Amino acid sequence: MSESAVDGTAALSIVLFAGGFDRVHYALVMASAAAATNRKVTLFFTGRALRALVHEAEPGVLGWHDLDPADDGSTPVARDRYFATHGLATFEELLEACVALGVTVMACEMGLRALGLPPGVGLRADVPVATGGVVTFLNEAPKGGAMLFV
Structure with missing residues (x-):
């Protein structure tokens, strides 16, 4: 393991606060790529981006x-379909890769309350999600690592 991996400078923390499909999709691209290169990665979902972690409201x-x-201007489903037909990773493929590669996924407690969801309730069962606030996220972010806001 490299020295930077040990001291945290290779870590990547991404705050997803915007709810635009392309922004959340690309944050998953960045997170999965960083994790694939042996970086510690944390995705902190808040605001409208939390919608990405909500379980099915209705089947499918x-x-x-x-x-x-x-x-x-296209819908998230239409944009994802476009990605699939053009050989680009889909939302579900990227999220599955993040889970498989050990990316830490956190849901902001304040953001959950703003959406009317109690912590841990109504979130996807196939994605291990830790709940916490901004202080928790900042305390767990490795010192010297990169932090991005999407």
């Missing part, structure tokens, strides 16, 4: 379907 309709429209 995942929470990320309710994210804000993509940058080109």
